[in-house]
Amino acid sequence: MTALDLRREITARGFRGHCSTVRDRIRRDPPRQKGFTPAPPPPSVRQVTGWLTRHPATLTEEEKPNRKAVLDRCPESASAAEPTSSFAEMLTTDRHPGPAGGAVDRIKMLERRLFGRARFPLLRKRVLLA
Incomplete structure (x- = not known):
């Protein structure tokens, strides 16, 4: 019409x-027409980026199928999603440097405290005595 x-x-x-x-x-x-339902709006770039770069365990149940749909439609993003997810997992894993990390932090603190006033011999003495 x-x-x-x-x-x-x-x-x-x-x-x-x-x-x-x-x-x-x-x-x-x-x-x-009767019974016609419009398609939902496509996800924003920010949403898709969040689905691909966040730690996989932090995705909600609603976001997991959306992420899968994006990966199914775009092979380029599917090939990049696995390394990105593993990198996000690596960054969010709790890792402690152990006893060596504490010693390094203490030396850095002494360096900051003595910055501009002391030379290496005084720094060495402080590290050995601390």
Whole structure:
């Protein structure tokens, strides 16, 4: 049905507007068939980036199928998703440096405290005595 046909029909029912009014209304709100449901909007770039770069265990049950759908539609992102997920997992894993880390932190603290005032011999003495 064209805008002109629709205008003729509603003019018979008392509409006194111009044909351009009908045309603009049809362009803005196109007629839909019964039972028609529009497709959901595509995910934003930010959402997809979050699905691909976050630790896999932190995805919600709603996000997991969305991530899978994106990976199924785009082979390039599917090939990049595995290394990205493993990298995210590596960054979020709790790792402690152990006793060596504590010694390094103590030396760095002494270096900061003595910065600009002391030379290596005083720093060496502080490290050995601390």
